[in-house]
Amino acid sequence: xxxxxxxxxxxxxxxxxxxxxxxxxxxxxxxxxxxxxxxxxxxxxxxxxxxxxxxxxxxxxxxxxxxxxxxxxxxxxxxxxxxxxxxxxxxxxxxxxxxxxxxxxxxxxxxxxxxxxxxxxxxxxxxxxxxxxxxxxxxxxxxxxxxxxxxxxxxxxxxxxxxxxxxxxxxxxxxxxxxxxxxxxxxxxxxxxxxxxxxxxxxxxxxxxxxxxxxxxxxxxxxxxxxxxxxxxxxxxxxxxxxxxxxxxxxxxxxxxxxxxxxxxxxxxxxxxxxxxxxxxxxxxxxxxxxxxxxxxxxxxxxxxxxxxxxxxxxxxxxxxxxxxxxxxxxxxxxxxxxxxxxxxxxxxxxxxxxxxxxxxxxxxxxxxxxxxxxxxxxxxxxxxxxxxxxxxxxxxxxxxxxxxxxxxxxxxxxxxxxxxxxxxxxxxxxxxxxxxxxxxxxxxxxxxxxxxxxxx
Amino acid sequence: xxxxxxxxxxxxxxxxxxxxxxxxxxxxxxxxxxxxxxxxxxxxxxxxxxxxxxxxxxxxxxxxxxxxxxxxxxxxxxxxxxxxxxxxxxxxxxxxxxxxxxxxxxxxxxxxxxxxxxxxxxxxxxxxxxxxxxxxxxxxxxxxxxxxxxxxxxxxxxxxxxxxxxxxxxxxxxxx
Numbered sequence: 001x002x003x004x005x006x007x008x009x010x011x012x013x014x015x016x017x018x019x020x021x022x023x024x025x026x027x028x029x030x031x032x033x034x035x036x037x038x039x040x041x042x043x044x045x046x047x048x049x050x051x052x053x054x055x056x057x058x059x060x061x062x063x064x065x066x067x068x069x070x071x072x073x074x075x076x077x078x079x080x081x082x083x084x085x086x087x088x089x090x091x092x093x094x095x096x097x098x099x100x101x102x103x104x105x106x107x108x109x110x111x112x113x114x115x116x117x118x119x120x121x122x123x124x125x126x127x128x129x130x131x132x133x134x135x136x137x138x139x140x141x142x143x144x145x146x147x148x149x150x151x152x153x154x155x156x157x158x159x160x161x162x163x164x165x166x167x168x169x170x171x172x173x174x175x176x177x178x179x180x181x182x183x184x185x186x187x188x189x190x191x192x193x194x195x196x197x198x199x200x201x202x203x204x205x206x207x208x209x210x211x212x213x214x215x216x217x218x219x220x221x222x223x224x225x226x227x228x229x230x231x232x233x234x235x236x237x238x239x240x241x242x243x244x245x246x247x248x249x250x251x252x253x254x255x256x257x258x259x260x261x262x263x264x265x266x267x268x269x270x271x272x273x274x275x276x277x278x279x280x281x282x283x284x285x286x287x288x289x290x291x292x293x294x295x296x297x298x299x300x301x302x303x304x305x306x307x308x309x310x311x312x313x314x315x316x317x318x319x320x321x322x323x324x325x326x327x328x329x330x331x332x333x334x335x336x337x338x339x340x341x342x343x344x345x346x347x348x349x350x351x352x353x354x355x356x357x358x359x360x361x362x363x364x365x366x367x368x369x370x371x372x373x374x375x376x377x378x379x380x381x382x383x384x385x386x387x388x389x390x391x392x393x394x395x396x397x398x399x400x401x402x403x404x405x406x407x408x409x410x411x412x413x414x415x416x417x418x419x420x421x422x423x424x425x426x427x428x429x430x431x432x433x434x435x436x437x438x439x440x441x442x443x444x445x446x447x448x449x450x451x452x453x454x455x456x457x
Numbered sequence: 458x459x460x461x462x463x464x465x466x467x468x469x470x471x472x473x474x475x476x477x478x479x480x481x482x483x484x485x486x487x488x489x490x491x492x493x494x495x496x497x498x499x500x501x502x503x504x505x506x507x508x509x510x511x512x513x514x515x516x517x518x519x520x521x522x523x524x525x526x527x528x529x530x531x532x533x534x535x536x537x538x539x540x541x542x543x544x545x546x547x548x549x550x551x552x553x554x555x556x557x558x559x560x561x562x563x564x565x566x567x568x569x570x571x572x573x574x575x576x577x578x579x580x581x582x583x584x585x586x587x588x589x590x591x592x593x594x595x596x597x598x599x600x601x602x603x604x605x606x607x608x609x610x611x612x613x614x615x616x617x618x619x620x621x622x623x624x625x626x627x628x629x630x631x632x633x
Contacts, residue, residue, distance in 0.1 A: 005497075005597040137541040140534040141555045149530075149562040157569045164576070172497065175592045190577075191584035194594060196506040198580040199499035204515045205576040209569065212519070216565045223558065426498040426597070 003272070008425055012418040013173065015268040019415065023267060030408035037401020040394045041116050049119045053392045057385050058377045061370075062395040063117045064227075066402055068369045069252070070110035071151070071224050072245070073362075073406075076253025077103030078158040079217035080285075082210035091281055093428045094273045094420045098264060099257050100162040101419075105409040106256070107155045109402050114147075116398070143226045150216075150223040157213045164206055167192050168423045221249040228372065234311040235304060235376045244296040248365060251289035251335070255361035258282050260410060262355045264419050273420050276351055283354040286361065287343035294336045297368075314379045323388065324375050327367050334364030458631040460493070460589045461614050462602025463623035468500045471599040474621035475505040478603060481617060486607040493589050495600040505601070518575050519568040526567015530560040587631040598624065 003011075044051055054061055077099035084092035115121045126136050138145050170189035174182055192198065225245035228236040238244070258279060265274040301320075304312050319328040339357035342348045378387050391399075413419075465471040471494065478485075478492050494505045534556040542550050577583070594600050601621075606614060615626045 005595075009595065131540075137537060139543065140538060140559055141543075141552055146555070146558045146562075149559055149566075153562045153566040153569070156566060160569060160573055167582075168497070172595050175590070175595055186585070190582040191586070191588065192582065193584075193588045193590055194495045194497060196494055196496075196499070198582075199496075199506070201513055201515070201576050201580040203499060204513050205572050208515055208519045208572045212523075212565055212568045212572070216562070216569075219558075219561065219565075423498050430498060430500070 005426060005429070009172065009176070009422055011270075011272070012420050012422050012425075013176065015414055016173070016416070016418065020267070023411065026267070027408065027411050030404045030411060033401050033404025034408055036397050037404060040397040040401065044116060044394055044398075045119070045121070049117070051392060051394045053390050053395060055387055055389065057380055057387050058374060058389040060373050060377060061389050062391050062399055063113055065366065065369045065373050066399055067110050067113040067117075068224055068245075068372075069366050070106045070113070070402060071221060072249035072252045072365065072369070073256045074103045074106035074110065074154070074158070074253065075217055075221060075246070075249035076106070076255075076257040077101065078154075078161050078213050079103075079250065080254065080257065081161070082213045082217075085206065085210045086214075090428055090431070091278060093424045094270075094275075095257070095261065095278055095282070096424070097162070097165070097417070097421050098261050098274075098419055100158065101410065101413055101417075102253070102256055102260055103158040104155070104162050105406055105413075107151065107158060108409075109405050111151055111155065113402075143223060143230050146223045147227060150220045154213075154216050154220045157209065157216055161206075161209050161213055164202060164209070165421050165424065166417055167202070168194065169418050169421060172422060173418075218246055221245045228376075233376050233380060234309075235315045236372075238300060240296065240300060244300060247289060247292045247296055248368060251286070251293050252362060252365035254282055254286045254289060255358035255365070258286065258354050258358040259362065262351060262358075264414065265351075268414060268419060270420065273425075279351045279354045280349050283343045283349045283357070286354065286357060287340065290336055290339045290343065290361070294332075297332075297335075311379075311381045314383075315375050318375050318379055319371060323378075324371060327371055331364050331367040331371060334360040335368065336364075458589070458604055459606070460602045460604045460629040461606050461611055461626070462493070462589060462591070462600050462629060463615075463618035463621075463626045464591060464593050464598040464600055465622060466598060466624055468496075468503050468505075468599060470622035471496075471601050472503050472505055474601045474618055474623065477617040477621055478601070478614070481613070485610045485613045485617075487603050487610060487614070491604045491606075493600070493602045493604055495590055495594055495602075497594045497597065500599075513575065513579050515572060515575050515579075519572045522571020522574075523564045523568035526570070527560045527564035529567070530563030531556065533563070534559045589629050589631075591627065591629075593625075602629070 052062070081092065081096040081099045084096065115124065118124060126132075126134065127138060167189055170185045171192035171194065174185040174189050177185065222242035222245065225241040229238055229241040231237065261274050261278065261282075264270055301316065304316050318324050338360045342353045342357045374389050378389060380386070463474060465474060475492060475494065478487060479489050481487070482489055500506045535551045538551050538556075589600070589602055589604060591598075591600050601618070603610075603614060618626050
């Protein structure tokens with residue numbers, strides 16, 4: 001059925017004004033996890049991070065795993081959205097905002113973790129570059145300082161990239177509501193009018209941002225990989241860690257995006273907008289990155305095995321057939337053996353299929369981060385200093401609360417902002433009528449094409 | 458600010474109205490710069506969308522912002538390293554390779570912030586004064602209007618709007 005502009009607006013604004021019992025239940029569940037996480041964090045602050053399972057020599061474990069994992073998840077949004085924008089892929093339109101929101105929230109969660117890891121965050125100002133008597137100052141040679149600059153740049157860029165296309169939608173809500181909402185969205189819309197000049201500036205700015213944000217996104221996870229690769233620890237000092245991490249980040253990011261889209265589709269009743277075609281296209285991307293991930297994993301381990309350097313082989317064997325072997329093979333199964341057949345066979349690349357594959361990938365990529373961090377630290381050069389690691393309940397709760405915080409932020413966001421950019425859908429509709437650039441995003445039924453996607457549905 | 462405007466169902470009729478208004482400036486006395494078009498989506502390939510847009514210089518400004526950001530990054534890293542020198546065992550105090558990363562990130566940040574600032578300035582945002590608009594634009598209609606029209610031009614303007622296919626002709630006052 002052909003959708004009119006009014007119907008599209010009604011469908012996409014409905015979640016802002018209505019909420020099902022399921023929505024509130026989800027909010028309550030996510031908020032409970034966040035509260036538990038806040039409790040665990042303050043327990044750690046009060047007692048010291050000795051309440052975590054960290055020990056000598058495993059000084060980094062769950063916290064850094066979660067940090068790398070969430071920074072990786074953040075690659076779903078802005079990077080993918082920017083690439084699809086520059087490629088003028090019309091099917092991106094219902095997907096981009098869902099994706100960009102993931103980036104902002106995942107980066108924010110990732111940025112919280114180092115704060116809890118410093119143990120005494122109220123002394124964080126010691127790291128600021130100002131003259132002091134403690135002899136402390138930022139060391140610009142340290143990858144941790146690079147992390148700060150990379151993540152801050154990516155976060156500012158991603159927030160801008162998310163917010164800019166929301167301005168016209170805020171103006172739409174401003175003009176469609178009354179009372180407090182009108183004032184609230186009036187403020188958020190910055191007085192947007194919709195003149196050709198404003199549209200031109202907005203589209204140009206989005207184009208510039210898309211060009212700038214892609215190299216920033218690549219640099220962020222490369223620099224996160226250098227937190228490890230710049231350190232003389234067995235199996236960390238690898239020249240392919242940069243691209244390996246970027247590949248893994250995009251891989252886990254796409255999986256997270258598919259999961260988020262499936263949940264939004266279900267709970268916000270966006271079935272007509274988030275169609276099987278979107279899941280299928282993202283499924284193809286996920287398949288590509290699953291194969292790439294396997295290639296990097298194999299190349300990384302093959303070169304280690306071939307060199308047969310003793311300290312590295314200790315870590316290698318602990319993963320392949322030692323203490324960490326169950327986790328290693330679970331990772332390979334979840335990241336490669338299960339998703340590849342599901343995503344490669346067209347009949348299985350359905351919404352359910354891509355969701356199953358994505359759940360596997362999210363779990364598998366968390367394990368991958370853990371397996372990069374812990375085995376190398378537990379088997380460093382001197383065997384008498386070897387150790388092991390078991391997480392405590394505090395760390396488990398902190399990890400779970402990360403997922404809770406992500407869910408909560410996403411749920412709240414979906415009550416404030418239309419999860420699909422309404423004006424961008426209209427542009428797609430216009431292009432379908434006029435045969436504009438790119439494949440029609442919202443082809444009219446008269447031409448026998450999908451209302452939302454690029455193909456008939 | 459006062460205005461007279463009309464709502465059009467499609468960009469083609471909006472373009473007709475825009476052309477008619479511009480062409481009649483000598484008879485109606487309206488200033489072409491006071492013709493306003495407002496829509497709920499961008500339109501490409503129409504004069505009304507091109508003429509108002511003008512040049513933004515956003516790309517070169519972003520590049521300049523990037524250069525400024527990178528310069529700041531170089532200064533920040535090298536100044537700190539020289540002011541608080543670590544014992545590097547004879548290795549360089551100001552390390553070009555690693556400072557390159559800080560310079561790179563701040564170059565990008567400079568470009569991003571400059572783009573944001575350019576957008577806000579050139580698009581006239583934020584602007585919380587009451588502006589010429591109509592809720593009907595969100596249903597796909599296009600507003601074409603004239604701000605502060607000359608005394609006695611209303612009838613002539615309304616006729617131009619009607620001839621171009623206006624769905625409705627309305628008056629606007631920023632004070633009401």
